[in-house]
Amino acid sequence: MTMRTDRLEQLRGLAESDYRDFNCKLIPGINKERVLGVRVPAIRKVAKEIVKGGREKDDWEKYLTELENCRPNPQGIGGTELFYEEVMLQGMVIAAARMEREKRLTYIDRFVPRIDNWAVCDTFCGDLKFVDIEENRQPVWDFLQDYLEDDREYFIRFGIVMLMNHYIDEDHIDAILATVSSIRHDGYYVKMAAAWALSMCYIAFPQKTEALIENNEMDDFTHNKAIQKIRESYRVSKEDKARLNLLKRR
Incomplete structure (x- = not known):
């Protein structure tokens, strides 16, 4: 056997x-x-x-x-x-x-x-907890870039979810926001991953993430879904949720 x-x-x-x-x-x-x-x-x-x-x-x-x-x-x-x-x-x-x-x-x-x-x-x-060991962080970050630039739906989702799970910190937040907001792909699970990642970025870095939401070139679905996910979080105040709701695209 x-x-x-x-x-x-x-x-x-x-x-x-x-x-x-x-x-x-x-x-x-x-x-x-x-x-x-x-x-x-x-x-x-x-x-x-x-x-x-x-x-x-x-x-x-x-x-x-x-x-x-x-x-x-x-x-x-x-x-x-x-x-x-x-x-x-x-x-x-x-x-x-x-x-x-x-x-x-x-x-x-x-x-x-x-x-x-x-x-x-x-x-x-x-x-993939090994990513969180300090000596692995930069090599794995470099490794992920090819996935983020791929055109296959789950290759890109893998890259986005890895960034979200392991790299939302002071050193990487600007690069994550720039990367996620620049991805152009029609795949539903790419868009959902991008929205999810942005909502998690907002929890950790609300000012930087809101500035991106105010001015970005993402498709309407991803933009609105990111706002929706942020507003669903219990870690976001009612005042912030109301303000973000005004940024939705109609």
Whole structure:
């Protein structure tokens, strides 16, 4: 039995049919036939087992190699199609395993093309805690620039969500605001990521972010969605919400 087969059976045992139906509704366009219905905390627990060698034949590098030999596409062309939870698990193992920075970036580079929904993207970005180690911050920032300049929807979303999760600070806020507001892409999940990122920038740097909202060349959807998300936050005062509402484009 391969590691992939072993862990897939484990995931099947953790599946919940009601949660599967709920999850499919949250992720438009997902191939429902390739969703088991396993909750994220349960998948993360499996990832930790793999990384720590919880079973006799566990080897996280071997496991990643087995998954990389599969292709998570709807047609199953060129390999066995992975389940949604397996792709999620693959990202979690990449994020959690102990390895050198350059090796992890190589794994990330190979994984990003497999991202085809917001849930895998955003969970993966949040799990990449190695970015927050000081010596990794500039190299990873440089690494992300190619994704932000790509024309593929989830490549760009990955870049934006990474900036939002790991770089909203005094050193990077100006670059983030300039980068996010300059992205031009018709993809819904790019626009939503940009709006989300700007709302988080507002929480940390309200004056700088509001100045951008007052004067930008973003499309109307992203502009208005950013304002909406800011106004939905409990960390923004009623007065600020009222003022921002006046900046919406009609």
